[in-house]
Amino acid sequence: MNELMIQARPHIFNFQTDASALIVIDMQRDFIDSGGFGESLGNDVSRLQKIIPTVKQLISGFRDAGITIIHTRECHLPDLSDCPDAKRYRGSPGLRIGDSGPMGRLLVKGEPGVEIIPALAPIPGEKVIDKPGKGAFYQTDLEGFLQDQHIETLFFAGVTTEVCVQTTMREANDRGYFCLLARDATESYFDAFKQTTIDMIEAQGAIVGWTATVDDILASLHV
């Protein structure tokens, strides 16, 4: 397989499609729709809805190119045995993890709020990882899966930029993966946090990884 190249920041990013995967982080109803976990924390969820078209475009380009796609969902077991008190009893939200809201129990596996939004639903064959933490490597089979598939390069999209996306990207960076974040396919509830996270990733010669636009990523794939 020949090496492809993306016009990325802070500099050119090279990768091979057969050693790459796209990880779409937590594009689930609990963060994006009204009545879910994100809104219970006082956030304006409409901010995250803006990236649905670009994430869709990215997923569809990767599908066309035959590149592995992984979706993650932040959620907990119904008995909350994998949700530490330190996570559940945090602040004073309208509803806490495990409480019942309009989309079922917040961030509880099997409830409607945990489902990935229909516009970005996984198709058969795409891996879905349920994760109890912010990072997708913690208490999941992600690392073993990537090793089995001989993946070396990870592309990232999803929400929120500075929480689950950044945490997962840092976990991946420490494990030796080449990481690239699709800048316009990620979003935060806070403008400044998104920009600062992108700056932190790219700084010091890509200390956490690279970033690029969806158009530039797809241009490299010729899709």
Ligand code: C5J
């Ligand atoms: C948060 C996430 N923000 N998916 N989760 O709690 O970023």
